[in-house]
Amino acid sequence: MAKWPYCTSKWQRLRSAKLGQSPVCVICEKRGHTEVATTVDHVKPISQGGDPFPAMDGLMALCERCHNEKTAGFDRTHGNASNRRFKGCDANGHPIDPADGWWG
Numbered sequence: 649m650a651k652w653p654y655c656t657s658k659w660q661r662l663r664s665a666k667l668g669q670s671p672v673c674v675i676c677e678k679r680g681h682t683e684v685a686t687t688v689d690h691v692k693p694i695s696q697g698g699d700p701f702p703a704m705d706g707l708m709a710l711c712e713r714c715h716n717e718k719t720a721g722f723d724r725t726h727g728n729a730s731n732r733r734f735k736g737c738d739a740n741g742h743p744i745d746p747a748d749g750w751w752g
């Protein structure tokens with residue numbers, strides 16, 4: 649997490665603001681349990697043209713485990729956004745992964 653934009657004070661402020669607004673992992677919450685969020689992730693990756701400093705809804709707060717799951721899944725598919733980064737559905741039957749398009 650040492651590379652741009654994560655090393656900037658602008659990102660640090662954005663990250664703190666997001667964790668303040670959303671202190672619980674959004675993916676764990678959809679799976680029905682509560683985990684403290686420790687990382688902030690871009691819904692649309694910077695490598696795919698996402699805004700490095702998006703609005704709050706362009707970010708998602710994740711716990712360490714979900715962040716690792718997302719990173720591992722994403723790396724395996726070489727960043728193909730059509731692949732789900734999070735497996736499963738929430739209580740309403742919606743896919744958990746915001747990349748599926750229903751998010752927001």
Ligand SMILES: [Zn+2]
Pocket residue numbers: 673674675676677683710711712713714715
């Ligand atoms: Zn989680």
